[in-house]
Amino acid sequence: MAFYRPAPYQKPVAIALLLVLAALPFGLAAVDQAFYIGFATRVLIFALAATSLNLVLGFGGMFSLGHAAFFGVGAYTAAICQQAGINEALIAFPLAMIAAGAFALVVGAISLRTRGVYFIMITLAFTQMAYYLAVSARSWGGDDGLPLVGRMTLAGVSLADDTHLYFAAFFGLTVTMLFFGRLADARFGRVIQAIRENETRMEALGYPVFTYRLVCFALGGALAGLAGALLANLTGLASPNLLLWTQSGTLLVMLIIGGVGYLYGGAVGALILLCLEEVLVGFTPHWHIVLGLILLGVVLFAPKGVAALFGKRHG
Amino acid sequence: MAEALLEVRNLSRRFAAVDALKDVNFSVDAGEVHALIGPNGAGKTTFIHHVSGALKPDSGSVHFAGADVTALSMHRRVAAGMARSYQITNVFLGLTAIDNVALAVQGRQDAGSSFRFWKPVRREVALFDEAREYLVQVGLEQRIDTVAGNLAHGEQRALELAMALATRPKMLLLDEPMAGTGPEESARMVELIEHLARHVTILLVEHDMAAVFRLADRISVLVNGQLICTGEPEAVRANGDVRRAYLGDHL
Numbered sequence: 192m193a194f195y196r197p198a199p200y201q202k203p204v205a206i207a208l209l210l211v212l213a214a215l216p217f218g219l220a221a222v223d224q225a226f227y228i229g230f231a232t233r234v235l236i237f238a239l240a241a242t243s244l245n246l247v248l249g250f251g252g253m254f255s256l257g258h259a260a261f262f263g264v265g266a267y268t269a270a271i272c273q274q275a276g277i278n279e280a281l282i283a284f285p286l287a288m289i290a291a292g293a294f295a296l297v298v299g300a301i302s303l304r305t306r307g308v309y310f311i312m313i314t315l316a317f318t319q320m321a322y323y324l325a326v327s328a329r330s331w332g333g334d335d336g337l338p339l340v341g342r343m344t345l346a347g348v349s350l351a352d353d354t355h356l357y358f359a360a361f362f363g364l365t366v367t368m369l370f371f372g373r374l375a376d377a378r379f380g381r382v383i384q385a386i387r388e389n390e391t392r393m394e395a396l397g398y399p400v401f402t403y404r405l406v407c408f409a410l411g412g413a414l415a416g417l418a419g420a421l422l423a424n425l426t427g428l429a430s431p432n433l434l435l436w437t438q439s440g441t442l443l444v445m446l447i448i449g450g451v452g453y454l455y456g457g458a459v460g461a462l463i464l465l466c467l468e469e470v471l472v473g474f475t476p477h478w479h480i481v482l483g484l485i486l487l488g489v490v491l492f493a494p495k496g497v498a499a500l501f502g503k504r505h506g
Numbered sequence: 507m508a509e510a511l512l513e514v515r516n517l518s519r520r521f522a523a524v525d526a527l528k529d530v531n532f533s534v535d536a537g538e539v540h541a542l543i544g545p546n547g548a549g550k551t552t553f554i555h556h557v558s559g560a561l562k563p564d565s566g567s568v569h570f571a572g573a574d575v576t577a578l579s580m581h582r583r584v585a586a587g588m589a590r591s592y593q594i595t596n597v598f599l600g601l602t603a604i605d606n607v608a609l610a611v612q613g614r615q616d617a618g619s620s621f622r623f624w625k626p627v628r629r630e631v632a633l634f635d636e637a638r639e640y641l642v643q644v645g646l647e648q649r650i651d652t653v654a655g656n657l658a659h660g661e662q663r664a665l666e667l668a669m670a671l672a673t674r675p676k677m678l679l680l681d682e683p684m685a686g687t688g689p690e691e692s693a694r695m696v697e698l699i700e701h702l703a704r705h706v707t708i709l710l711v712e713h714d715m716a717a718v719f720r721l722a723d724r725i726s727v728l729v730n731g732q733l734i735c736t737g738e739p740e741a742v743r744a745n746g747d748v749r750r751a752y753l754g755d756h757l
């Protein structure tokens with residue numbers, strides 16, 4: 192895989208995208224389709240989650256099947272915060288990031304000592320453990336999950352209004368993408384990508400590879416936690432299903448469709464997968480089959496993902 | 507006698523059925539060029555792996571700059587002043603020559619933390635200024651912005667050396683730096699190593715005997731994982747065992 196390098200047209204494209212996304216809720220309201228604001232918010236949240244996986248897998252080269260655990264921890268942290276009387280997102284969201292990041296630190300500290308299939312299995316084992324913990328914890332709702340009694344406030348503004356929540360997710364994704372883009376081109380990004388390419392060589396240049404990997408893994412976990420906290424507000428529920436490894440699979444599929452290792456890979460993939468799902472569900476109850484065929488098509492005809500068709504990465 | 511910068515004591519390592527290294531005692535004095543020669547499969551690369559920390563021995567110890575480094579990981583040994591090049595070229599083929607070397611500079615502890623998440627690495631002028639110096643030193647000044655994958659084989663060997671130099675080592679572990687290079691490139695590499703040897707201690711593994719006899723202050727001979735002889739070049743050349751085991755084919 193090539194090293195990330197910002198394309199010359201990246202800034203204007205990003206600004207145009209920002210403007211479109213900022214205008215979207217008003218546009219939807221104007222054409223009486225405000226119903227779709229919730230869907231758009233969902234896309235933004237999954238874009239954030241898939242992007243956090245991109246940091247770990249696409250840039251850090253760590254094939255984790257446990258990413259959903261951090262997503263879920265974020266959702267549960269938000270719900271638990273509310274249960275504990277903290278209804279302010281400015282407190283709950285950072286707590287969700289810290290909790291998910293800390294959990295990722297623990298999972299990473301153990302699993303990053305292994306490689307290949309062992310790494311995949313250990314990250315998988317951790318998600319399953321988190322899942323069973325959530326399911327068996329009565330005070331967290333067990334099987335049913337932990338509901339939120341209403342959406343939180345952000346700096347005092349209620350997120351109950353769909354447009355407000357949309358902008359919260361929009362802000363979260365924007366800041367994340369900005370941070371991600373800078374990081375990828377900064378020292379840290381160079382190091383994690385070089386480790387992805389050849390970890391032994393990096394050790395031989397004096398880099399403590401394990402430490403860099405761990406920090407990357409934890410950062411990805413923290414960002415997934417933010418997505419989880421947003422999702423809990425959108426759906427009004429911290430569901431144990433968020434912790435299931437199949438959820439990790441969904442994020443992986445998004446990333447593969449979008450483009451592993453491309454800055455916008457996660458966002459593009461989330462958009463495509465969720466839109467396909469939305470459309471196909473209306474047509475046929477067997478939409479999974481159609482989706483599978485489309486996936487197959489992507490893997491065959493755009494093996495590097497859709498983002499790769501647009502942005503040619505420079506070596 | 508100068509004091510030993512590297513000292514390897516009773517080092518042994520077994521791979522399944524092969525005794526790759528058997529009770530090797532070996533030292534490199536500060537300032538010398540010490541060549542390690544021997545037939546294919548003798549265990550030279552395996553030995554370098556144990557010195558650099560890529561592999562851990564079954565028994566025995568490695569001492570570097572007065573400290574026992576046997577338990578230290580590779581990156582800590584690099585920080586302590588050991589740098590290596592690989593027998594099979596091992597650079598980042600997708601990065602330009604200068605990006606490769608800048609990455610090596612960046613890894614040094616005195617080059618500052620790499621937990622920097624905001625400033626584009628290309629704007630870190632100090633990294634690239636220094637990287638350029640190493641490229642000039644190894645004769646790649648014309649190829650600074652060439653993607654490493656597009657460099658000729660000999661140039662990649664030189665790049666590999668520039669990366670090792672960028673870690674500012676006390677000691678260079680060079681595993682066949684001339685491997686696969688043409689006569690002209692080899693001659694340039696010999697000159698370069700000769701030049702570097704004034705400032706840094708070198709452990710040189712090499713099959714090119716002309717180069718070895720020109721560069722080495724001392725030579726050790728490894729055969730079937732055993733060190734059969736160490737000494738000044740002329741003494742080694744005259745040694746009957748060495749001639750039978752190895753040099754016979756080369757001189």
Ligand SMILES: Nc1ncnc2c1ncn2[C@@H]1O[C@H](COP(=O)(O)OP(=O)(O)OP(=O)(O)O)[C@@H](O)[C@H]1O
Nearest residue numbers: 521522524526545546547548549550551552553593
């Ligand atoms: N990872 C390994 N597993 C098993 N056997 C190995 C391994 N690495 C090396 N060997 C064996 O150890 C012996 C020494 O190999 P090594 O590569 O160190 O030789 P060398 O002296 O560097 O040879 P050359 O001059 O061809 O580079 C060989 O018999 C080789 O097959």
Ligand SMILES: [Mg+2]
Nearest residue numbers: 550551552593
């Ligand atoms: Mg070898």
